Amino acid sequence: MYRFLFSARWLGWLAMVVVLAAGCVALGRWQLDRREAVVEDIQRIVANYDAAPERYVPGENGFDDYDPSREWSPVTFVGTYDVANQVVVRNRPMNGQPGYEVLTPLRLDDGTAVIIDRGWLPIGNAEAGRPDEVPEPPAGQVEVTARTKPGEPAVNRGAPEGQVASIDLPALADRLDYPVQDAAYGLLALERPAASQTPLAAPKPSIDEGPHLSYSLQWFAFGVLAFVGLGYAARQQRRSDAEQDGTLPEQPVRRRRRPSSEEEEDAILDAQGIR
Secondary structure: OOHHHHOHHHHHHHHHHHHHHHHHHHHHHHHHHHHHHHHHHHHHHHHHOOOOOEEOOOOOOOOOOOOHHHOOOEEEEEEEEOHHHOEEEOOOOEOOEOEEEEEEEEEEOOOOEEEEEEEEEEOOOOOOOOOOOOOOOOOOEEEEEEEEEEOOOOOOOOOOOOEEOOOOHHHHHHOOOOOEOOOEEEEEEEEEOOOOOOOEOOOOOOOOOOOHHHHHHHHHHHHHHHHHHHHHHHHHHHHHHHHHHOOOOOOOOOOOOOOOHHHHHHHHHHHHOOO
């Protein structure tokens, strides 16, 4: 009855469905991997973002090495901002608006420095490609609490004087004539004393998992539906072949139930418009 399934045509359809289903499974697993990475990020945010700040201890909890489990952990440093070597990072949108982030080295008592991202500035109106004004950080010794963030890779894109294309920490360290902890940088959370004017603080990162789980289930469902569709097509082919061969079993004729006397009376009254 289903011997046609072993024909070259149907074997080709089966191979195509297998490939399609395998692709759906691969895409579903990819979405699950993306969800797993997002969940790990959320767990770090929940565990670290609002944790009590740690006092900086040289060689232990600074930015000279980077542990992914410490991302977003707040650390409190004491030092002096090096305003002369302050730079802004280009192409940093926030809430759909283009702008910049301000990076300022903070020189510490142990002779090293850390890079502090002091916040975001909108794109300027006075001169194209530059913010209108970069607020000055507090002068003199300052206590800075910053959250740990990994550096970014270098990008093959130029930038005007005083600007950089990414938070490439080794490249920033090469600009300076003193040692810089270049495994991570700090996203500003608090300054004491506070500056009279500050860039806009970065918003708290989202803890929404996104649609990755539902997307993965959809892809798995598509893979199953591919085989369901093949089975339906095979059933229709078998029915068509049976009709041509005259081997299709006759469908039993269902006899209509005779109406009752009450139903006949109601029909007569309806026809005469009495009811």
